[in-house]
Amino acid sequence: GEDVEQSLFREGDSSVINCTYTDSSSTYLYWYKQEPGAGLQLLTYIFSNMDMKQDQRLTVLLNKKDKHLSLRIADTQTGDSAIYFCAESIPGFQKLVFGTGTRLLVSP
Amino acid sequence: DADVTQTPRNRITKTGKRIMLECSQTKGHDRMYWYRQDPGLGLRLIYYSFDVKDINKGEISDGYSVSRQAQAKFSLSLESAIPNQTALYFCATSDQTGGYNEQFFGPGTRLTVL
Numbered sequence: 001g002e003d004v005e006q007s008l009f010r011e012g013d014s015s016v017i018n019c020t021y022t023d024s025s026s027t028y029l030y031w032y033k034q035e036p037g038a039g040l041q042l043l044t045y046i047f048s049n050m051d052m053k054q055d056q057r058l059t060v061l062l063n064k065k066d067k068h069l070s071l072r073i074a075d076t077q078t079g080d081s082a083i084y085f086c087a088e089s090i091p092g093f094q095k096l097v098f099g100t101g102t103r104l105l106v107s108p
Numbered sequence: 109d110a111d112v113t114q115t116p117r118n119r120i121t122k123t124g125k126r127i128m129l130e131c132s133q134t135k136g137h138d139r140m141y142w143y144r145q146d147p148g149l150g151l152r153l154i155y156y157s158f159d160v161k162d163i164n165k166g167e168i169s170d171g172y173s174v175s176r177q178a179q180a181k182f183s184l185s186l187e188s189a190i191p192n193q194t195a196l197y198f199c200a201t202s203d204q205t206g207g208y209n210e211q212f213f214g215p216g217t218r219l220t221v222l
Contacts, residue, residue, distance in 0.1 A: 004148060027207035039112070039198055039213030040151075085150060089209045094158070095141070095166075096209055100150035 004083055004101040010108075015076040017102045019069045019086030026088035029062060030096070031071045034083040043084070044071075073104075081106045111135045114199050114214040122222050127186045129217050131199030138203065140182040141211065142166075142174060145196040154197075157182055189221045 009015040021029060027048050032040040046053045046060045046069075053060045059072040069086050086099040112133045121127055131140065138159045143151040143166075153166030155174040163174060171193060173185045186193055196218050200211040 004150075028209065030210075037215070039200075039215050040211075041213070042210050045208070045210070089207050091207065094209070095153060095156055096211060098143075098151040100148060 004103045006103045006105060008105045008107065009076050011076060011078055011106055013076050015073045015080070015104060015106070017071045017073075017084050017104060019071075019099045019102075021067050021069055021086060021088045021099065022097060023088060023090045024064065024067055026090050028089040029060075029069050030087040030089075031058075031060065031069075032085045032087060032098075034085065034101070036082070040085060076104075076106050078106045078108060080104060110215070112199060112201055112212055112214040114197075114217050116217060117215065118218045120220045120222065121189055123190055125189050127189050127219065129184045129197055129199075129219070131182045131184070131214055133180050133199075133201045133212075133214075135201050135203070135212060136179070137201040137212070138179065139201060140176065141200040141202070142172075142182065142184045143198045143200065144168065144193075145198060145216075151198065154184065186219075186221075189219075191221045194219060194221045 030045040031043045033043045034040045044055045044058050057074045061070045083101045083103045085101045087096045115130045141156040142154040152168050156164050157176045175183050196216050198216050199214040202211045
């Protein structure tokens with residue numbers, strides 16, 4: 001199969017990763033980070049009744065009309081290089097549905 | 109010590125062999141999941157279990173089986189491995205409260221089927 005989508009940013013820039021989720025009734029939307037050789041770790045999440053959530057360097061934007069979720073990382077560092085997955089909690093399914101992932105590459 | 113552990117971390121096997129991947133957790137969570145990760149496809153759910161007596165198929169369960177031996181243990185078996193089961197496999201746990209479902213992942217098992 002094809003590799004994940006890639007995005008390249010310079011250290012110190014603000015980076016943005018986008019995701020389109022599948023179900024407009026999803027209650028929680030999540031961003032997970034996967035560093036090389038490791039499992040996924042929850043980075044942040046947003047409840048569906050919010051448009052924006054800020055968490056230190058991270059800003060999550062939610063556009064429910066377009067089912068669009070974005071993650072902005074301020075002052076991007078080389079340690080932010082990883083694969084980022086969006087995920088959604090779909091009511092009644094009691095499990096997460098993950099997106100295909102975006103590889104963030106940060107150059108010094 | 110890690111909260112969610114997987115063994116083995118890497119495995120190379122031949123077509124037709126039976127393989128078992130094991131997952132253990134010390135988080136005390138009732139819910140456990142098995143995913144596979146393939147490039148460009150993200151994570152796809154194979155099986156999940158909400159307690160010891162509960163087993164459910166995910167979106168890609170064909171060719172796989174699972175066993176929930178205890179609250180802390182959830183194993184994934186490939187009865188007769190085939191090359192397109194070559195992938196990175198992850199176990200995860202959660203303790204869902206309402207609609208919020210944070211999952212905690214193991215480090216993964218890289219399986220190669222020749």
